[in-house]
Amino acid sequence: MKITISREQFLQPLMQVSGAIERKHTLPILSNVLLEVKEGVLYFTGTDLEIELVASVVLAEPVADCKLTLPAKKLLDICKSLPDGSDITLTIQDAQVLLTSGKSRFSLATLAAEDFPNLENWDSEVTLNLTRLELRKLLESTSFSMANQDVRYYLNGMSLEIENDVVKTVATDGHRLALAQKPLEASLNTQRQVIIPRKGVQEIMRLLIADDEVVEIQLGANHVRIIDQVFIFTSKLVDGRFPDYRRVLPRGGDKQIVANREWLRSAFARVSILSNEKFRGVRLNLTSGELTISANNPEQEQAEETVEVMYQGPDLEIGFNVSYLLEVLNTIKTEDVLFTLLDSNSSALIEGQGDEGAMYVVMPMRL
Numbered sequence: 522m523k524i525t526i527s528r529e530q531f532l533q534p535l536m537q538v539s540g541a542i543e544r545k546h547t548l549p550i551l552s553n554v555l556l557e558v559k560e561g562v563l564y565f566t567g568t569d570l571e572i573e574l575v576a577s578v579v580l581a582e583p584v585a586d587c588k589l590t591l592p593a594k595k596l597l598d599i600c601k602s603l604p605d606g607s608d609i610t611l612t613i614q615d616a617q618v619l620l621t622s623g624k625s626r627f628s629l630a631t632l633a634a635e636d637f638p639n640l641e642n643w644d645s646e647v648t649l650n651l652t653r654l655e656l657r658k659l660l661e662s663t664s665f666s667m668a669n670q671d672v673r674y675y676l677n678g679m680s681l682e683i684e685n686d687v688v689k690t691v692a693t694d695g696h697r698l699a700l701a702q703k704p705l706e707a708s709l710n711t712q713r714q715v716i717i718p719r720k721g722v723q724e725i726m727r728l729l730i731a732d733d734e735v736v737e738i739q740l741g742a743n744h745v746r747i748i749d750q751v752f753i754f755t756s757k758l759v760d761g762r763f764p765d766y767r768r769v770l771p772r773g774g775d776k777q778i779v780a781n782r783e784w785l786r787s788a789f790a791r792v793s794i795l796s797n798e799k800f801r802g803v804r805l806n807l808t809s810g811e812l813t814i815s816a817n818n819p820e821q822e823q824a825e826e827t828v829e830v831m832y833q834g835p836d837l838e839i840g841f842n843v844s845y846l847l848e849v850l851n852t853i854k855t856e857d858v859l860f861t862l863l864d865s866n867s868s869a870l871i872e873g874q875g876d877e878g879a880m881y882v883v884m885p886m887r888l
Contacts, residue, residue, distance in 0.1 A: 522587045524556075524563065524611045526580065528622070531609050532600045534576030535593075537752050538567035540724045541574040542593045548638075554596065555637045556611075557588035566637070567593060572721050573640045574728075575753040588634040591618055599627055640755050645739035645746070647683060647713050653736055653749070655703055657729045659690045660722055662701035662879045665848045667719050668694035675761030679722045681745070682714040691766050697845045698766055699852075701879040716763050717745055721756035728752055769882060771870045774861035778812065779831040779874060782858040785812075786850040788826040792816045793843040795824035802886050803843040807862075808836050816843070839865040840888035846871075849881045 535554065543551050546569070555566040561584070564577045600609065603622050612619045613631075620627040651659075660679070668676035671694065680691040686708035691700045717725075725747055729736075739746040747754040792803055796816035806813040809832060815825040839862065850858065855873030862869050871881040 522585060522613045524558065524580070524584055525582060526563070526578070526609055528600060528603050528605065528607045528609055530578050532597075534563075534565045534578050534751075535597055535600060537576040537728060538565045538574040539593055539597055540727055541567040541569055541572050543569040544594055550590065550632050550636050550638070552592055552594070553590035553632055553637070554593040555588060555590050555634060557634070558584050559586050566639070568638060568640065569720075570638060570640075571718060572724060572754070572756040574724070574755075576751060587613075589613060589618060590632045590634050590637050591629050595629060596620075640744065640757070643741040643744050645741055647709065647711055647740040649683065649688060649705065649709060649738050650735050651688070651703070651738065652733045653729045654731045654733060656736060656738070656747075657726065657731050658878075659688070659701050659703055660726050660729075662852060663690045663692040663699035664722050664726065665852060666692040666694060666697050666699035666881075667722065669719065671695070675716055675759055675763055678716045678718045678759045680714055680716055680763040680766075681740075682712075683709055683740075684712050685710060691763070693764065693766065693769075696842070696884050697849075698769060698882040699849075699879070700766065700770075700881075703878065713740060714763060715740055715745060716759035716761060717756060718759050721745070721754075724756075725754060728754065769868070770880075771861065771863060771868045771882060774863045774867070774870060776807070776834050776837060776862040777832070778807065778860040778862070779857055780812065780828060780860070782850055782853055782856060782873070784828055785830075785858060786847065788814055788828045789843055789847055789850065792824045792826050793847065795822045796843055800886070801842045801844045802840050802888050803846075804838065804840050804888050806836070806838050807832060807834075809833050837862060837865060839869075840886040841869070841883055842886055845883045849883065852881075853879070 557564045561580050562577050566575050607622045610621045618629050618631050682689040686705045689702040737748040745756050792814045797818045803816045812830045813827045817823045849871050853873040855876050857874035859872045859874045868882050868884045
């Protein structure tokens with residue numbers, strides 16, 4: 522069997538699936554990529570048993586159906602090192618595959634394709650369509666709030682929720698929460714909530730181009746699948762119950778502050794330089810028309826900055842982790858930002874002024 526293909530055509534799908542492949546794994550086959558020719562199309566598959574990525578390219582010349590596995594990192598490094606515009610030829614020779622390109626020859630070890638694992642077949646229970654841009658925005662608006670290696674494993678991922686004619690993404694690490702939502706053109710007449718693992722969310726964001734091409738999202742009992750024109754992404758779901766985020770959404774906030782997002786972000790960034798490196802606390806002192814941001818650290822260094830804001834009401838002092846505030850302000854895209862507060866012991870609700878697509882909750886700190 523011999524496959525001949527241009528370097529560029531081979532490299533792009535190989536790079537797409539490489540994100541799913543574990544370099545250090547107890548099963549050697551999981552370090553390989555599965556190459557499979559079916560009806561003139563070359564399919565690339567990578568998996569770590571939790572997520573699976575499939576990309577494909579149409580072959581210019583007819584090749585008999587076949588499949589083989591090759592070490593993914595070595596194959597990727599070889600292809601990247603070859604000159605632009607070159608052709609690659611793969612030839613199976615016993616337990617090895619000969620890769621040739623011009624005057625370059627590489628003999629690569631192969632493992633039995635029959636041993637390559639695939640995520641079991643499953644049926645979709647709910648299907649919806651979004652543009653790449655819409656799905657990417659939902660993920661980007663909330664992904665930074667996912668927990669990382671938390672013992673509450675269900676927080677190490679993102680909740681994807683369908684409520685009839687609305688799709689929502691929610692992420693929280695117990696200290697802050699991010700929620701984004703998008704109305705659907707037609708009601709799905711169903712309610713469903715699943716948790717996509719952290720690595721799965723990151724891979725989808727890496728793969729998705731921000732354009733108006735439509736992708737199909739399929740939800741099963743234990744899996745989620747994204748079908749794009751250039752890849753098929755499948756992930757197991759986190760088996761757990763996501764917290765009831767509605768209970769932590771602040772209610773009754775009577776103090777609203779409107780400020781220029783960039784001014785506020787810059788002020789927080791400057792003051793944070795002298796905050797405690799471990800706790801990252803900053804103090805906010807709110808008076809009519811002004812917000813004073815201050816921080817200090819164990820070296821007795823201090824920083825203070827005053828920002829003009831739209832606010833009329835009683836004075837208020839409250840503390841926050843400045844990293845959480847900066848991540849929210851870096852994610853919001855509107856010119857102005859709206860803070861809603863109740864008192865110094867209650868969480869802040871942060872939104873982009875005029876943007877109802879996302880909201881953020883940050884718990885206060887004792888300083």
